[in-house]
Amino acid sequence: MNAVAMKFKIPEQLNAAKPPERRGIRRDFVRMMVLNRGNGEVEHATFYDLDQYLKKGDILILNNSRTVPAILYAEQIRNNKTINPKVEIRLAHRKTEKSWEVLIVSDHVKDGDQLRFSTKLGATISIIANREPFYKLHFSLTGTQLYNEIYSLGEPVRYEYIQGEWDLNYYQTVYASVPGSVEMPSAGRAFSWELLLKLQRKGVHIAFLQLHTGLSYLLDDKYHQEPSENTESYQIPQETVELIQRSKQNGGKVIAVGTTVVRALETAVNEQGNLIEKSGWTNLYITKNYPLKVVDGLITGLHEPEASHLQLLSAFINEEDLMEAYHQAIKESYLWHEFGDMNLIL
Structure with a gap:
């Protein structure tokens, strides 16, 4: 993936330097690139229209970890x-x-x-x-x-592309409840309570797990951390396991909100291939060769060329289609990083 991924470059103006609320839009009105797993086709939408792409009986899995000022x-x-x-x-x-x-x-x-x-x-x-x-x-x-x-x-972790010392509240999802992440689980940032209610009214189920994110950026890359060395704590409650099982039995799709959710769910699969209630530490490294056992779709942000997240995305869709979609995202001026636009892979 790295050789392929390095073939795109993010123009400076596409780094989301401010939260969407400070750019004059609601958090749930960021743009959304919809990527079809089967044929690689791309649609361009608004995140608030997520309900149009999900069906009654599908289930969204959210990470309820709350960002601490690290x-x-x-x-x-x-x-x-x-x-x-x-x-x-x-x-x-x-x-x-x-x-x-x-x-x-x-x-x-x-x-x-x-x-x-x-x-x-x-x-x-x-x-x-x-x-x-x-x-x-x-x-x-x-x-x-x-x-x-x-x-x-404390102060929240802020990276060089951010303009302004935004308050910690800008680094939280609306449903975050358990402190522990040192960087925001940003795939869920675009959700509002209004959008979650709209999804539930359609019959989309909502469930929670917890994975506390660690530091992804180590002292100006003075130290390099392999993806398999990135160990993070997680907890999946029995209630979430049962909701996922029920949705799958009824033909629903399991949509992970964030790569953190994918890692946690795929870690908690037993030898028989069944998802179980589990907690602990995961260093699961998912690539294109990893057969996904639980997750059917993914909501995520847009990732940098060198990010290991792109390798995880290639477990959902082949690399060529993924890179073609990213080139389209650049052409269409999508915004990157935690305050940027979203990507639905389904």
Whole structure:
């Protein structure tokens, strides 16, 4: 895929620099490129018209993970002396009620260094064997108290194409409920409650799972992370399993909202090929050679040429049709990234 994927280039003006609400449109009125899995045909629509492409009995699976403000700043202390008055810390993966794997934007870190974020919150750094560039932070607070302080002190992860320091609320889906993602599960951002209600009135079922996204961008690519090294925590409840099974039995299609949902669902398939209630960590790497066992369709954003997400998309549709659709998207001036336009593959 990489050789094929690198044949397109995103013009600078197609990087969505602002949320759609700040461009004068509703979040559910972004554009939607509809891609037919069977013949590769492309249609151009508006996301609010999603109900026209789904049928009664289909089921949408949403990731209810809530984005946390993952950029924090702290005073770095060693042997009771301040060695850095303001070091940047990027949360990467929550490991326990009081510990996180993090990226520390500094070349001067030692095991046992102390971090002081505020009068309420401190942490101790531990070096993790064979996990460069990640460190483990053991915080002085736990559970809800820790999250409250993180939300009080942190900033959302923002990348260089974003214009403006948009508030954390712009990095949430309307249905997000469980804190844990350090980057927004952005495929669901375009949904509004109005659109979800419209879909349900048509008879489209809605179900939830949880996958907490980790950091995808590591210090200006100083470190490279293989897709199989991207390990994220997930939880699929029994209620969602039963709703999916019922929909499939009645001829409905399972539509994953985001690559996070695809990874979680396909991870929770047992040896008999059945989806089961499951939680844990997944590093599932899906490519064109992976036979999808649960998911029939996908709602996603538009991805960069080097992104491993494109390889996952090639499990749904052949690479040539996918690349032809992406060239059309560029020609039609679709917008990329978390504040951009959407792609339905069905």
